Amino acid sequence: MEHIRYNISSTEDLLSSYQTPSKYLTRILSDVINHPYPPVPSKLPISQNLFEFTLRPELPFTIVCVYLALIALLNKRQDGKNRMKGPWWKAVLLMHNIILAVYSGWTFLATGPATINYFLRGYQTAGVPGLVHNFCDSSMVLWDDVMARYTYMFYLSKFWEILDTLILIGKGKQASILQEYHHAGAILTVWSGTRYESPAAWLFIVFNSLVHTIMYTYYALSVVHIPVPGVLKRLLTKIQITQFLVGGSLGALTLLLRLPKELGEKFEWQPVLANHPFASDRLGPGFQEDLCLHTPGQMVTVVGGVGYLIPLTGLFVSFYLQAYQRKINQKNRVVEPIEKKASVEKH
DSSP states (O other), X not given: OOOOOOOOOOHHHHHHGGGSHHHHHHHHHHHHHHOOOOOOOTTOOSOHXXXXXXXXXXXXXXXXXXXXXXXXXXHHTOOOOOOOOSXXXXXXXXXXXXXXXXXXXXXXXXXXXXXXXXXXXXXXXXXXXXXXXXXXXTTOHHIIIIIHHHHHHHHHHHXXXXXXXXXXXXXXXXXXXXXXXXXXXXXXXXXXHHHXXXXXXXXXXXXXXXXXXXXXXXXXXXXXXXXXXXXXXXXXXXXXXHHHHHHHHHHHHHHHOEEOSOOOTTSOOHXXXXXXXXXXXXHSTXXXXXXXXXXXXXXXXXXXXXXXXXXXXXXXXXXXHHHHHHHHHHHHHHHHHHHHHHHHHHX
């Protein structure tokens, strides 16, 4: 069956819908619910049926609900006992962190350079208009050739990362709201990006895979007690906060951008149009200024993603300030007895 992508109507038609908000929202909801499932990304050895099953909303939403309910129950029964001692558990924790560090690094190396090169190619061939088109992936070339495959695998990896919370509880600690919100929201955000083939997915995949490469490497080193400067942990939190601010801002930008029609002859679309039917439909003869995002589902993905990042950023900032204040208090408790001792000896 031929895969069909359908995009938002012209800018004029979209804006006219604001005259009747109820009809506009109904239309958006209908488009999101009825949006056809994407095809299996290239080089993924799975069937279309299995691929669609993993993208059905029932799967991620059910897993998220079970995850939150289970963690709430385990938090209530937490007795503070560390049940993950011994060489066996140490090996399990080490492998868990190494697997995620290697996977995250592999994902970043596969998507980061490809994304940067794609943007540069757009700018070099047509200046700012070309950069805007490639930033929005108006032809869906970056998505079809690279991001579809890695976004889907990144989505699946978020289920594996739930183990982070279970490990924390196994060590006798309680899972925080930050921990639960972070994992639950990440699952739903990347699911939506995969389900609706969002061009903005690169923001999450590239940035998050880089941060997770550093983070899980740090965790792996901690398991085997390799000394790591304490400043690195604080720096890692700062990097995560920066990731949310930059990613959220660029995501919001995709909601505002319009695709310029003045590409010029240097922007060679012919190979693209020949290999990508969606690009041919969207960018062929008679192309007019269009929205950066192609479909209502992609808009909902970005709005949901930015909405997810706002509280997450606040939670991380709060965590950082509390941890920083705790360090200051600990230093003060150490310095105070020393000063008192020096005062006694002096007198």
